[in-house]
Amino acid sequence: MSGFLTAIVEAVTAFIGIIDPFCGPVGIFNLFLGKTLLACGAAGWGDEIAFGFLVTASLAIATLPVGLLMGFFIALAKQSEEKSLRLSANIYTTLFRGLPELLTLFIVYYGMQILVQNLVAAMGYDGTIEINAFFAGMFALGLVFSAYCSEVLLSAFKAIPRGQYEAGYALGLHHGRTMQLIVLPQLIRVALPGLGNLWMALLKDTALVSVIGLPDILRQTGIAARVTKEAFQFYTVACLLFLVLAFLSSLVFSSIESWAKRSEVAR
Amino acid sequence: MSYVTTLIPPQAPPPAPPKPFTAGRFFGNIFMGVWLALAVGIFLMITGGWDPEKFAKYGPNYRSGLGVTLLLVSLSVVLGGLISLPLAFARMSKNPVLSWFSYGYVYFFRGTPLLTQLFLIYYGLGSFSAELKAWGLWWFFRDAWNCALLTFTLNTAAYQAEILRGAIESVARGQHEGAAALGLPKKVAFFKVILPQALIVALRPYGNEIILMIKGSAIVAIVTVLDLMGETRLAFSRTFDPQAYLWAALMYLLMVELLRNLWAWLETRLTRHLKR
Structure with missing residues (x-):
């Protein structure tokens, strides 16, 4: 059984190695830049930077569902009839939209470190604890993203007329089903442009995580720049990689948008 | 033939129906509690870790950092x-x-x-x-x-x-x-x-x-520019006092909120001819 699993893992790794857009047999670093500083393997920095690209993309992709879900519930809290719920949601947004992302990141990273350290010391273990930079970055960016996301979703909720809910209740659907079948599909359509902007902002904010030591695009190119003294070249590569990410996500978003609008096209 | 001899005496209004304890109220109370605990914790941290010496030493730095940022x-x-x-x-x-x-x-x-x-x-x-x-x-x-x-x-x-x-x-x-x-x-x-x-x-x-x-x-x-954040990092790296970040956070929040309110006022003022 384990041999079978290993075989599957190996096959997947081999397949990813073949379609790897940077360092695979048809990767751009291998094909066009094999003789330069961006070559893959031990000769250049291609594979390190490709790894950084992967880290940046996975950080943003991992943050997205967390932030979206939290933002959705905060938007619901903001239009709740309960006063305390509205107030606490508004405090949340004011706080995390007003603080600089870098400061949020530092507070989360160092604050969590101190908290966990104290907690562990209280339980009788005295060693140094390091918070995972990926996790801290995901948490901090998720806080910021959810604060902005709740505002986008709130304005989208306001764009949906009251009659849509009432129609759902009149059909005998209960609260959750109305939300799921009637409100959410329209909500996505209204909120998509705003969410697209937030996703772009999130992609750009991931660069900050390099400051607390996560090996993302900026950190890897920074190391390469310091070692090779070719700072301009490597930071240009970093900019280009971020542009590639932005371009790819704009393609994905336009396809999602046309998918969300598929019912409008027929009309 | 019948006529009214006595009026119905005035009565107290029916009691207000009890406010149901919904899930929203439950979570609202919990979150408000969390914020309150956080505010009290921050207040205790500031009063407990208050050090006039540090304040005298790093206060002017913060002010110059704020100036650089602005x-x-x-x-x-x-x-x-x-x-x-x-x-x-x-x-x-x-x-x-x-x-x-x-x-x-x-x-x-x-x-x-x-x-x-x-x-x-x-x-x-x-x-x-x-x-x-x-x-x-x-x-x-x-x-x-x-x-x-x-x-x-x-x-x-x-x-x-x-x-x-x-x-x-x-x-x-x-x-x-x-x-x-x-x-x-x-x-x-x-x-x-x-x-x-x-x-x-x-x-x-x-x-x-x-x-x-x-x-x-x-x-x-x-x-390495010593703006508000730079001064904060410097102060933190010298004192390891988490208050350093707290003060910076308060200053940034204050700046952003002031500007936001100023802008809201400006907008209502400048668009008053568009009000119907």
Whole structure:
């Protein structure tokens, strides 16, 4: 059984190695830049930077569902009839939209470190604890993203007329089903442009995580720049990689948008 | 025949129905409790860890850091606004070279992180120090503050160009036609008819952009500029006192909230003729 699993893992790794857009047999670093500083393997920095690209993309992709879900519930809290719920949601947004992302990141990273350290010391273990930079970055960016996301979703909720809910209740659907079948599909359509902007902002904010030591695009190119003294070249590569990410996500978003609008096209 | 002999005596209104304890109220109370605990914790941390010596030592640093942040943001927003004018017009012009150049500029500066742009200018141009010295520009690029100012100016110019373009294009076509029908020259029509209406549309995005710049300016601390964030990092690295970050957070929040309220007031004031 384990041999079978290993075989599957190996096959997947081999397949990813073949379609790897940077360092695979048809990767751009291998094909066009094999003789330069961006070559893959031990000769250049291609594979390190490709790894950084992967880290940046996975950080943003991992943050997205967390932030979206939290933002959705905060938007619901903001239009709740309960006063305390509205107030606490508004405090949340004011706080995390007003603080600089870098400061949020530092507070989360160092604050969590101190908290966990104290907690562990209280339980009788005295060693140094390091918070995972990926996790801290995901948490901090998720806080910021959810604060902005709740505002986008709130304005989208306001764009949906009251009659849509009432129609759902009149059909005998209960609260959750109305939300799921009637409100959410329209909500996505209204909120998509705003969410697209937030996703772009999130992609750009991931660069900050390099400051607390996560090996993302900026950190890897920074190391390469310091070692090779070719700072301009490597930071240009970093900019280009971020542009590639932005371009790819704009393609994905336009396809999602046309998918969300598929019912409008027929009309 | 019947008639009323006694009136029904006045009665107390029925008691209000009991407020149901819903899930919303439950979670609302929990979250308010969390915020309250956090506020009390922060208050205790400040009063418990209050050290007049540290305050006397780092207080002036914080003030100078705040000054650097404000100066950096205001200078770059104003300079960026100046650069954004030709950029926005280039973007709207019929000349394909101009409009493509402007599109590329805006795409680059809006598509890449500010931190990467800062590194590109500060460290990247630093690798051309020989050429820059030959051109007599090295004194400018040697200083982190100048590089930060340049980066922020170029960055906000791209965003402001998009804001301006969007606002100008949002003015209805009839306004152009009306001005032409009155026989106004193109220039007068632009400055007296189109631009005032466009600037009202652009007011809110401009406010957002300034807030984004204030928040974004924290990253200059990474390239050794001693702005508010830089002073904070310095104070933290010397004292290991988490209060350092707390004070910075309060100052940033105060700045952003003040600006937000100022902008809300400005908007209601400037759009009062549009109220129906």
